[in-house]
Each structure stands twice: as structure tokens, then as C-alpha cells.
Amino acid sequence: MIRCIRHVAAFSLLLLLALLANAARVQVLHSAEYDANPANRRAAIARWGQPRGDIWAGGERLTGSVDTGEGLRYERTYPDGELYAPxxxxxxxxYGTTMLEDTEDAALSGRDTRLAPLPLWGELTRSLQPGGQVHTTIEPAAQRAGYAGLRGRKGAVVALEPSTGRILALVSSPSYDPGLLSGNSARVKTAWRRLLADPRQPLLNRAIRQTYPPGSTFKIVTAAAALDTGVVTDIDAPTRTPSPYNLVGTRHLLRNESAGCADAPLREAFAVSCNTVFAKLGATVGTPEMARTAAAFGFDDEGPRIPSPALGSVFGDTMDAAQVALSSIGQFDTRATPLQMASVAATVANGGIRMRPYLVDEITDGDGDVVARGRPEPLGGPVVPGYVARLLQQMMVDTVTGGTATRAAIPGALVGGKTGTAQHGVDNSRKPYAWFVSWAQAPDDSLPAVAVAVVVEDAEARRSDISGGGSAAPIARAVMEAALS
Known part of the structure; x- marks a missing residue:
């Protein structure tokens, strides 16, 4: 009898050990597999079981959470959804997360170990802390000015603080209300399908995820290359440029929209945007040096993370003389995001020092203590020497005071700018993109406080008016005024 009891006990022990081994296999060895299984709703229930932390701009709350009382309890809300969606x-x-909701998801959802008073204990228990608060660098007045200026037209506005790289405005139009996608109802699925089918692509963040031919705004880079390499040593000396200009190795004659470009000095050619002068300068500087200068400004890189990834901008390094001439006036294969062109203007305004653009000022925990902070970061050494940056600043100011950018002038402030008209479509048949890049300095400041890039895709104006800054320059002026005030 005792022997039978021993056998039963031993067998029961083996069964118990087998159960423990299987539990360990499921909970340890295959935990990641079960966590990732779409049928496992525990992670989603925990994720949406508490309010997310909020995103802020200048003391304004850009997000919120509402208690639905359902299984996935809290849904995201956006008080000014369309304005701040980019x-x-x-x-x-x-449908997951995008932009700051994505890159800062760990903090907003409470999973970031920096939010826990005992990080190791939080790791072991996998417990969620209250969501952290993400404070952005956005200035609401500048954001509103850019959004109002576009008036729903396709385009984008980016404003930077030149000395730090802080992003003051990030506008993409047309926009959308992120709150339409917050829940999991049939209404959300309908909104998603409608947004995807919209030919105007409201889900596209044109400020950082769309590249355009930069047109004449790229002449800032070409002027920098010509001055830095010594091709131009005096901005008031004749450039010996014919008008029209025969592109080297071709029969194509490049013409100007402005009069008086024949043999125009660099200062005058910049102010009235002479294509012939800058095409010839690009060909003279040559592809290697043009590519080097463009790369120093941020072209031909993978694109910055702000922290969301931005598309890289393109200049190229394998072009013949005619191609580099066209690229030097922002055509051919040259492509840039609005963020990149805002960075070009900010670099000039900052004396030739390019700063890394960033969007997150600081992250705080539930008690308001700072757990992470964004910091200014120079991207390498000077892009151009200080004297070249000062000459570029001077030419940009001349363009506003007496050139193609007079509509960007702000009474009492020092403003520098450059207009651009970017051809596109087969045989340049489509309406040009209107570009404007600029910077502004308040009367009592020692440094420019804001740099702006504006692109308008469907500019409702005559072509000559677009070239004169009729569509984009007034938007940039409004953004600069808001940032200065």
C-alpha cells in the first residue's frame, strides 16, 4: 500500500514538474510570440486602459483623452486637430501612431522607464506609469499664421530658430483631424478610407515628407559655393554672363524672367533672380564643389530626425556641365523638403553654422519633473566661412528692400529673403510651385530670431507674380511677425 502511494506521489510530482515546465515555456520562452499574437488583446487593453500623456505647445494642450467605458477604454482627442496634425x-x-504620437509613444503611454521612480521594478512587473507630458518647441502664434496663410491650399510652412534649431512652426496643408482616427468603430474605418482616397493627400506631411524642386531659392547655395571657392570675389563686379545663356554642350538657351541680367553682378542677379548668372556660376564652380557645398547645407543626406524622420533632399554628384547649371538654379533633379530649405535660410542667418532641427523641448513625468530635454546641436563645423554668410545675408536683405521679395518686408525689422519659382511637369506644363525662404531679426536683437520656408503647390497667381513672391512671401511675413512678437 505504501509502495503504491509512493508511486502515485512520484507520478503526481512528475505531472506538477511538467506543468511548471510548460508554464515556463509559455511565459518565458514564447512570451514574445504570444505578446505579438493579434488575438491577444491584453496588451491593447492595458495600453488604452489609462489616459495617454499629452503633447503641448507654448502652454497649450494639443491632445487629450476621453473615457469611453469600453474595453479599449480611453480614446485620443485633438482640440485643434487640423492645425497641429503635422x-x-x-x-x-x-491604425497605430504617427509623428510625435509615434516617436514619443513610450513616454506618452507610460512605458518609458524614465517615468518610473523604480525603473528596475517597473521592468520586472511591466507596470505602466502615468503617461508623460511632451512639450514641443512649437510657437502657437507662428503655427496659426502659417496655417491661416495657406488657406487650405496644398503646401507647407516650416519656421526655425536659427541659433538653436528649434522648430517654431510645422504646417502642412491640406490637413486632417487626427481625432477621426482615434477609436475602433466603423466611423473610424470610414474616415480612414476617405482620407486615403482624397486626391489632395491630407495624410501627407508636406513639411518633412515631400520633396519639391526648390527653384530659385537654391541660388542661396549656388551663391555660397561661388563665394567660398573664389569664383566670385566681388559681389558688385560684372559676371560676364550672356543673356540668354547657352547651356554648355547643348543647343538649349536659358532665359530670364527679369530684365537686366546680361553681365549682372552677383548682388543684382540675386536680387532679381537671374537664371543665366547662377546657371553659369554653377557650371563654372563645377559638379564636385557644388555637390560639396550642397552636402554641407544638408543635401544628399538621409534626412534629419526631428524626432520623426524627414525625407532627405537631393542635389547629386554625377552631372555634366549643362545638368549642374540647371541644378544650380534649383531645377533638373534637385529636390528639397520645406524643412531643408528652412535650414538653408537658418544656416545663413546663423553666420554659416547649421543646427540640428528639433521638435521636442522637454519630456516631464506625472509630477512635472523633467526626464529628458532637447538641446541645440551644431551639425559639424561652419557650412561656409563667416564672411560668406555675411555677404549672403546682405544679398538676402537687398532682395527684400529692392528686389523680388519686397512683400516680405516688416517695418522696423531686418528681413532677408529669396523667392523661387519651381517648374515641374512634362515640358514644365504644370503651374509652378511658389517658394519663399527668409529670416528676420527684431530691432533690439543681435541675432535673427526666425527663419522660414514656404512652398505653395497650387499658387493662384500669374507666373510673374509667383516669381515676385506674391503667393509665398506674404505667408512667410506673417509667420515671421508672429515669431518676432
Whole structure:
């Protein structure tokens, strides 16, 4: 009898050990597999079981959470959804996260170990802390000015603080309301399909995820290359440029929209945007040096993370003389995001020092203590020497005071700018993109406080008016005024 009891006990022990081994296999060895299984709703229930932390701009709350009382309890809300969608992105129970809702998801959802008073204990228990607060660098007045200026037209506005790289405005138009995608109902699925089918692509963040031919705004880079390499030593000396200009190795004659470009000095050619002068300068500087200068300004790189990834801008390094001439006036294969062109203007305004653009000022925990902070970071050494940057600043100011950018002038402030008209479409048949890049310095400041890039895709103006800054320059002026005030 005792022997039988021993056998039963031993067998029971083996069964118990087998159960423990299987539990360990499921909970340890295959935990990641079960966590990732779409049928496992525990992670989603925990994720949406508490309010997310909020995203802020200048003391304004850009996001919120509402208690639905359902299984996925809290849904995201956006008080000014369309205005700030390029900054916040969306946090959807069905379609995931984008922009800051994505890159700062660990902090906003409470999973970031920096939010826990005992990080190791939080790791072991996998417990969620209250969501952290993400404070952005956005200035609401500048954001509103850019959004209002576009008036729903396709385009984008980016404003930077030149000395730090802080992003003061990040506008993409047309926009969308992220709140439409927050929940998991049929209404959300309908909104998603409608947004995807919209030919105007409201989900596209044109400020950082769309590249355009930069047109004449790229002449800032070409002028920098010509001055830095010594091709031009005096901005008031004749450039010996014919008008029209025969592109080297071709029969194509390049013409100007402005009069008086024949043999124009660099200062005058910059102010009235002479294509012939800058095409000849680009060909004279040559592809290697043009490519080097463009790369120093941020072209031909993978694109910055702000922290959301931005598309890289393109200049290229394998072009013949005619191609580099066209690229030097922002055509051919040259492409840039609005963020990149804002960085070009900011670099000039900052004396030739390019700063890394960033969007997150600081992250705080539930008690308001700072757990992470954004810091200014120079991207390498000077892009151009200080004297070249000062000459570029002077030419940009001349363009506003007496050139093609007079509509950007702000009474009492020092403003530098450059207009641009970017041809596109087969045989340049489509309406040109209107560009404007600029910077502004308040009367009592020692440094420019803001640099702006504006692109308008469907500019409702005559072509000559677009070239004169009729579509984009007034938007940039409004953004600069808001930032200065």
C-alpha cells in the first residue's frame, strides 16, 4: 500500500514538474510570440486602459483623452486637430501612431522607464506609469499664421530658430483631424478610407515628407559655393554672363524672367533672380564643389530626425556641365523638403553654422519633473566661412528692400529673403510651385530670431507674380511677425 502511494506521489510530482515546465515555456520562452499574437488583446487593453500623456505647445494642450467605458477604454482627442496634425500625428486604436504620437509613444503611454521612480521594478512587473507630458518647441502664434496663410491650399510652412534649431512652426496643408482616427468603430474605418482616397493627400506631411524642386531659392547655395571657392570675389563686379545663356554642350538657351541680367553682378542677379548668372556660376564652380557645398547645407543626406524622420533632399554628384547649371538654379533633379530649405535660410542667418532641427523641448513625468530635454546641436563645423554668410545675408536683405521679395518686408525689422519659382511637369506644363525662404531679426536683437520656408503647390497667381513672391512671401511675413512678437 505504501509502495503504491509512493508511486502515485512520484507520478503526481512528475505531472506538477511538467506543468511548471510548460508554464515556463509559455511565459518565458514564447512570451514574445504570444505578446505579438493579434488575438491577444491584453496588451491593447492595458495600453488604452489609462489616459495617454499629452503633447503641448507654448502652454497649450494639443491632445487629450476621453473615457469611453469600453474595453479599449480611453480614446485620443485633438482640440485643434487640423492645425497641429503635422506635429502630433495620430494615435489610433486601429491604425497605430504617427509623428510625435509615434516617436514619443513610450513616454506618452507610460512605458518609458524614465517615468518610473523604480525603473528596475517597473521592468520586472511591466507596470505602466502615468503617461508623460511632451512639450514641443512649437510657437502657437507662428503655427496659426502659417496655417491661416495657406488657406487650405496644398503646401507647407516650416519656421526655425536659427541659433538653436528649434522648430517654431510645422504646417502642412491640406490637413486632417487626427481625432477621426482615434477609436475602433466603423466611423473610424470610414474616415480612414476617405482620407486615403482624397486626391489632395491630407495624410501627407508636406513639411518633412515631400520633396519639391526648390527653384530659385537654391541660388542661396549656388551663391555660397561661388563665394567660398573664389569664383566670385566681388559681389558688385560684372559676371560676364550672356543673356540668354547657352547651356554648355547643348543647343538649349536659358532665359530670364527679369530684365537686366546680361553681365549682372552677383548682388543684382540675386536680387532679381537671374537664371543665366547662377546657371553659369554653377557650371563654372563645377559638379564636385557644388555637390560639396550642397552636402554641407544638408543635401544628399538621409534626412534629419526631428524626432520623426524627414525625407532627405537631393542635389547629386554625377552631372555634366549643362545638368549642374540647371541644378544650380534649383531645377533638373534637385529636390528639397520645406524643412531643408528652412535650414538653408537658418544656416545663413546663423553666420554659416547649421543646427540640428528639433521638435521636442522637454519630456516631464506625472509630477512635472523633467526626464529628458532637447538641446541645440551644431551639425559639424561652419557650412561656409563667416564672411560668406555675411555677404549672403546682405544679398538676402537687398532682395527684400529692392528686389523680388519686397512683400516680405516688416517695418522696423531686418528681413532677408529669396523667392523661387519651381517648374515641374512634362515640358514644365504644370503651374509652378511658389517658394519663399527668409529670416528676420527684431530691432533690439543681435541675432535673427526666425527663419522660414514656404512652398505653395497650387499658387493662384500669374507666373510673374509667383516669381515676385506674391503667393509665398506674404505667408512667410506673417509667420515671421508672429515669431518676432
Amino acid at each position: 506635429v502630433t500625428g495620430y494615435a489610433s486604436q486601429l
